[in-house]
Amino acid sequence: MIYEPINVNSFLKHLYQRVSKLAPNKTNFIIMKKLAILVGAIALTGSTFAQKATAENPYSLEGQIGFNTSTLSFAAPAIRFRYFVKDNIAARVTLGVNNTSTTTNVFEKESDNSGANGTSVVKANGWNASIGGEYHFTGTDRLSPYGGLDIVFGGGKASTVNTNSDGTSYVADFKHTTEAKTSAMGVNLVAGTDYYFAENFYVGLELGLGFRSTKTKAGIDDITTGGNTTHNDSNEAKTSNVGNNFISNFRLGWRF
Secondary structure, X not given: OOOOOOOHHHHHHHHHHHHHOOXXXXXXXXHHHHHHHHHHHHHHHOOOXXXXXXXXXXXXXXXXXXXXXXXXXXXXXXXXXXXXXXXXXXXXXXXXXXXXXXXXXXXXXXXXXXXXXXXXXEEEXXXXXXXXXXXXXXXXXXXXXXXXXXXXXXXXXXXXXXXXXXXXXXXXXXXXXXXXXXXXXXXXXXXXXXXXXXXXXXXXXXXXXXXXXXXXXOOEEEEEEOOEEEOOEOOOEEEEEEEOOOOEEEEEEEEO
């Protein structure tokens, strides 16, 4: 069955209006604008037979970018692989990594950033993975809404090195170093949709609610003052939360 070509301009305008409302600053605005342009380019070069894929091409591979509605910021990209056991049932695996590093400079005279200076370097790196399933509802020829469940796990490491700084202000002849590993497990309930704008190509949005438990393992907590270092062990800690976590995702995928 042949379908009418999609109206690319209308689609991009609708997508742009939707995602730009979530962009709280100039950087996020530019990211989402580029995403809309990318989708438009694929739509212009793709087929006009835009309809949902079938069991003849049961695999899908997609890239996604997460939006944290609590901090109004974008998370690191992730990839997802799906296998459709049936036309309306899919198993899925998602993998993601996140690495950040922030350096803060402090000065002896903060009023004009003069005199001796110090630094605070905060690093965090981590990975996360999930396995789960989706149930796709009837929808339309191009739209495929679904609900699903994921089991999530991950790990990482966080460190802080304050040199001539306590993290916020200048402290002469002082150094504070901390480092600890983390691990996490959780469960997410998700709801989303795939929109096929060209043959076997789709964009999507996914929202979710989940439970997450994070364990921070015992690590190091060393303080050096006047050339003398005191070695300490940081305490183990556990936290848990229920919320939307980081799983409000914008997605671009391919069925094959």
